[in-house]
Amino acid sequence: MYQILAMATAAFPRRRFCIMRDLMPIDVMLSEAEIDLLSDSGAQPTILYARSIV
Secondary structure, three states: HHHHHHHHHHOOOOOOOOOOOEEEEEOOOOOOHHHHHHOOOOOOOOOOOOOEEE
């Protein structure tokens, strides 16, 4: 577990992060206008469901 934390800290030195296990990506169906709004902000219409967050 400590190796994962060290790798994440090195890869993203000034960003917040969390470690997730047993995750499932869920795509969200949106209209074209909603997708455009998300894309403009740099986001994607996806939900991550995780059974364990460290």
